[in-house]
Amino acid sequence: MNIGIDMMGGDFAPLEAVKGIRLYLDDTNVNGPATLFCIGQEDKLVPLLTEHNLLNHPSIKVIPAPEVIGYNEHPTKALKEKQQSSIAIGFYLLATGKIEAFMSAGNTGAMLVGAMYSIKAIEGVQRPTIATLLPKLNGSTGILLDVGLNADCKPEHLNQFATLGSLYASNILGIQQPKVALLNVGEEEGKGNLLAQATYPLLKENTHIHFTGNVEGRDVFYDKADVVVCDGFTGNIVLKMVESVYDIAASRKLENDGYLSRLHYENYGGTPVLGVNKPVIIGHGISSAKAFKNMVHLAEKMIETQLCEKITENFQATTR
Amino acid sequence: MNIGIDMMGGDFAPLEAVKGIRLYLDDTNVNGPATLFCIGQEDKLVPLLTEHNLLNHPSIKVIPAPEVIGYNEHPTKALKEKQQSSIAIGFYLLATGKIEAFMSAGNTGAMLVGAMYSIKAIEGVQRPTIATLLPKLNGSTGILLDVGLNADCKPEHLNQFATLGSLYASNILGIQQPKVALLNVGEEEGKGNLLAQATYPLLKENTHIHFTGNVEGRDVFYDKADVVVCDGFTGNIVLKMVESVYDIAASRKLENDGYLSRLHYENYGGTPVLGVNKPVIIGHGISSAKAFKNMVHLAEKMIETQLCEKITENFQATTR
Known part of the structure; x- marks a missing residue:
C-alpha cells in the first residue's frame, strides 16, 4: 500500500509530519506498515528524517519537491505555476497510480482543485x-x-x-x-x-x-x-x-x-474528500503529529475498504 | 409599568410562571416592581397564586383567559378560533395599551403571528x-x-x-x-x-x-x-x-x-422579537421559574429604554 504525504503542509511543516510518521511506524499493526511517499523539500526533510531515524527506513520514500504552495496562494494559479510543488507532485503520483492515496495539511483550495483536475470527480457525482x-x-x-x-x-x-x-x-x-x-x-x-x-x-x-x-x-x-x-x-x-x-x-x-x-x-x-476517484485527505492547518498519524490510518482504511470503488459502483447503478 | 404574562405557556404551566413571579417580586429593585398581568385559566391560576401568597398582591392582576393554545396548534387558525386564549388576550391588551410588554413560553408561532397582526411590524422593517x-x-x-x-x-x-x-x-x-x-x-x-x-x-x-x-x-x-x-x-x-x-x-x-x-x-x-412596535418576548418551552423572572426583567428593560421607539426613529431616518 503506497500513501503520499505532502510534508510541506501545515503550520509546523515539515516537523509535525515527520513526527507523525514516526508515531505511525511505532504503533503500526501486524499487517505491516504502508509505504509512505514523503513529498517535500529535501533540504528541510532530510535532516528531520535523519533525526527521527526515518531516512533509510524501508517504509519511507523521499520524493523531492522543490516548490511549496503557500496558504494564501490562489489555488488554480499556484498549481499551474508550481508544478514542482509538493501538492502538484502528489496529485501527479496519485493520478499515475504510483500512490493510492494522497494527504496534505496545506492549502485546502489547492488540494480540492488538484483533486478535481487530476483524479477528477466520480461519474455521476x-x-x-x-x-x-x-x-x-x-x-x-x-x-x-x-x-x-x-x-x-x-x-x-x-x-x-x-x-x-x-x-x-x-x-x-x-x-x-x-x-x-x-x-x-x-x-x-x-x-x-x-x-x-x-x-x-x-x-x-x-x-x-x-x-x-x-x-x-x-x-x-x-x-x-x-x-x-x-x-x-x-x-x-x-x-x-x-x-x-x-x-x-x-x-x-x-x-x-x-x-x-x-x-x-x-x-x-483530516477531512476526506468524497466523490473523487481516489482517496484524498485534507488536514487541519494546525495539524499535530497525532493528526498526521491518524490521517495515514484513515488513508489506509479508505484504500483497504475500496471506498472510492464502492462509491463509483453506487453512482453507476443510480445514473443508469 | 404594566407587563403581561401568558401563564399558560411552557411545559410546566402555570406553576413555573407563578414561581418565577414570586422570585421576581422577592428580588425586585428599589424602583418598585412592575404590575404583572397574569393571563390564564383562573381555576388553575388561583390555587397556585394563593399558595405562593400572590393572589391579592398589589403588583398582581389576574386576567381570566379560559382558552389555551397548545404547542402543536396551527398558529393563525388557533389565534382566530381561540380569541379567549391567553395569547390572544395578551396581544389584545398590548395593542390597546393596557400592558406595555407581553411574554409567553407557549406556542412560538402563535406569538409571532399575534405580534405581526396585532401590534405589527415597525414601518420600514x-x-x-x-x-x-x-x-x-x-x-x-x-x-x-x-x-x-x-x-x-x-x-x-x-x-x-x-x-x-x-x-x-x-x-x-x-x-x-x-x-x-x-x-x-x-x-x-x-x-x-x-x-x-x-x-x-x-x-x-x-x-x-x-x-x-x-x-x-x-x-x-x-x-x-x-x-x-x-x-x-x-x-x-x-x-x-x-x-x-x-x-x-x-x-x-x-x-x-x-x-x-x-x-x-x-x-x-427569553428571545426578544425585534422590529415590532412593542416589546414581545418568547420564552423557551421548558422555561423554569428563573427563566420567567429574567423574562420580566428583560421586558422592564425593553420598556425603560424605549427600545421599540428608538428602532422606529432609526428606521424612519433610514427610509426617508
Missing part, C-alpha cells in the same frame, strides 16, 4: 464534498457533510451527499445501515428553508440510504443520526463551533473530560 | 426577527440574530437585522458602539455563500452600525463581535448547538463551570 467526523456522547462516531466545499447547494447535491456519507459510514466507520438525517430547524417534514424543504422528499425516496428524518442543532452531539447532511455554509459553521467547544474545554482545563477530549480535531486526522 | 443572547468567554454578552424566524433571507434583511441587533446591544446590553459582524465561513470579504457575499457590501455601507467584518463558527463564543448576523436557518442551528453545549456540560457534571453555566438558556429568560 455532481459535487464532491468534504466531511467531518462527529464524536457522539454515546461513544459512537458520526459524519457531517458538506462542511465547506459547497457553500450554495441544490437539493440534489444534498441528496448525493447523503449517499456519499452513508457509504463512508458503513465502510469506514463500520456502521451497518447508517441512520441518515437532514440538518434542519425542526423535526417535522415541511420545516426549514427552501433548500431543506425541497431536499426532504428526495432523501425520503433515496433507496440507497436509510433516511430517518430531520435533526436539529441540538442533536449534533447526540446519536440521533450517523450521517448528517447540510449545505457547506451551515456545515462549516457547525464544524468550527464543534472545534471551538474543544478549545473552550481546554482553556477551562476540562480537556481531560472523556467526551470533550474526543472533540479534538487531531483524533480524526 | 421588512422582516421582524428573533435574537438570542450569546455569553462570551471574556464575560461580556453578545447577540445573535436571526435565530429562526426567517429561514430564507435576502441581503437587505440581514442588513436590517444588523441595525436591529446593534440598537438592542447598545440599549439593552449597554454596549457602546457595538461591533457588528456577519457569520460566515471565512474572514475575508468575498467568502461565503451567495447570501453572505451579497450582504457584506451592504453592511459595509450601513452607517447605522459599526461593521467589523466576518466571523466564523469558532468565534461564536469569543468576543470578536457583539452582534452576529445570519439567516434564520443558520442561526437556529447555532442557537440549538449552544443550548446543547450547556446540556452536555450538565450531563457531564461540569455545569458549575463559570463559563458553561452561563450558557444555560434560563439566564436570559
Whole structure:
C-alpha cells in the first residue's frame, strides 16, 4: 500500500509530519506498515528524517519537491505555476497510480482543485464534498457533510451527499445501515428553508440510504443520526463551533473530560474528500503529529475498504 | 409599568410562571416592581397564586383567559378560533395599551403571528426577527440574530437585522458602539455563500452600525463581535448547538463551570422579537421559574429604554 504525504503542509511543516510518521511506524499493526511517499523539500526533510531515524527506513520514500504552495496562494494559479510543488507532485503520483492515496495539511483550495483536475470527480457525482467526523456522547462516531466545499447547494447535491456519507459510514466507520438525517430547524417534514424543504422528499425516496428524518442543532452531539447532511455554509459553521467547544474545554482545563477530549480535531486526522476517484485527505492547518498519524490510518482504511470503488459502483447503478 | 404574562405557556404551566413571579417580586429593585398581568385559566391560576401568597398582591392582576393554545396548534387558525386564549388576550391588551410588554413560553408561532397582526411590524422593517443572547468567554454578552424566524433571507434583511441587533446591544446590553459582524465561513470579504457575499457590501455601507467584518463558527463564543448576523436557518442551528453545549456540560457534571453555566438558556429568560412596535418576548418551552423572572426583567428593560421607539426613529431616518 503506497500513501503520499505532502510534508510541506501545515503550520509546523515539515516537523509535525515527520513526527507523525514516526508515531505511525511505532504503533503500526501486524499487517505491516504502508509505504509512505514523503513529498517535500529535501533540504528541510532530510535532516528531520535523519533525526527521527526515518531516512533509510524501508517504509519511507523521499520524493523531492522543490516548490511549496503557500496558504494564501490562489489555488488554480499556484498549481499551474508550481508544478514542482509538493501538492502538484502528489496529485501527479496519485493520478499515475504510483500512490493510492494522497494527504496534505496545506492549502485546502489547492488540494480540492488538484483533486478535481487530476483524479477528477466520480461519474455521476455532481459535487464532491468534504466531511467531518462527529464524536457522539454515546461513544459512537458520526459524519457531517458538506462542511465547506459547497457553500450554495441544490437539493440534489444534498441528496448525493447523503449517499456519499452513508457509504463512508458503513465502510469506514463500520456502521451497518447508517441512520441518515437532514440538518434542519425542526423535526417535522415541511420545516426549514427552501433548500431543506425541497431536499426532504428526495432523501425520503433515496433507496440507497436509510433516511430517518430531520435533526436539529441540538442533536449534533447526540446519536440521533450517523450521517448528517447540510449545505457547506451551515456545515462549516457547525464544524468550527464543534472545534471551538474543544478549545473552550481546554482553556477551562476540562480537556481531560472523556467526551470533550474526543472533540479534538487531531483524533480524526483530516477531512476526506468524497466523490473523487481516489482517496484524498485534507488536514487541519494546525495539524499535530497525532493528526498526521491518524490521517495515514484513515488513508489506509479508505484504500483497504475500496471506498472510492464502492462509491463509483453506487453512482453507476443510480445514473443508469 | 404594566407587563403581561401568558401563564399558560411552557411545559410546566402555570406553576413555573407563578414561581418565577414570586422570585421576581422577592428580588425586585428599589424602583418598585412592575404590575404583572397574569393571563390564564383562573381555576388553575388561583390555587397556585394563593399558595405562593400572590393572589391579592398589589403588583398582581389576574386576567381570566379560559382558552389555551397548545404547542402543536396551527398558529393563525388557533389565534382566530381561540380569541379567549391567553395569547390572544395578551396581544389584545398590548395593542390597546393596557400592558406595555407581553411574554409567553407557549406556542412560538402563535406569538409571532399575534405580534405581526396585532401590534405589527415597525414601518420600514421588512422582516421582524428573533435574537438570542450569546455569553462570551471574556464575560461580556453578545447577540445573535436571526435565530429562526426567517429561514430564507435576502441581503437587505440581514442588513436590517444588523441595525436591529446593534440598537438592542447598545440599549439593552449597554454596549457602546457595538461591533457588528456577519457569520460566515471565512474572514475575508468575498467568502461565503451567495447570501453572505451579497450582504457584506451592504453592511459595509450601513452607517447605522459599526461593521467589523466576518466571523466564523469558532468565534461564536469569543468576543470578536457583539452582534452576529445570519439567516434564520443558520442561526437556529447555532442557537440549538449552544443550548446543547450547556446540556452536555450538565450531563457531564461540569455545569458549575463559570463559563458553561452561563450558557444555560434560563439566564436570559427569553428571545426578544425585534422590529415590532412593542416589546414581545418568547420564552423557551421548558422555561423554569428563573427563566420567567429574567423574562420580566428583560421586558422592564425593553420598556425603560424605549427600545421599540428608538428602532422606529432609526428606521424612519433610514427610509426617508
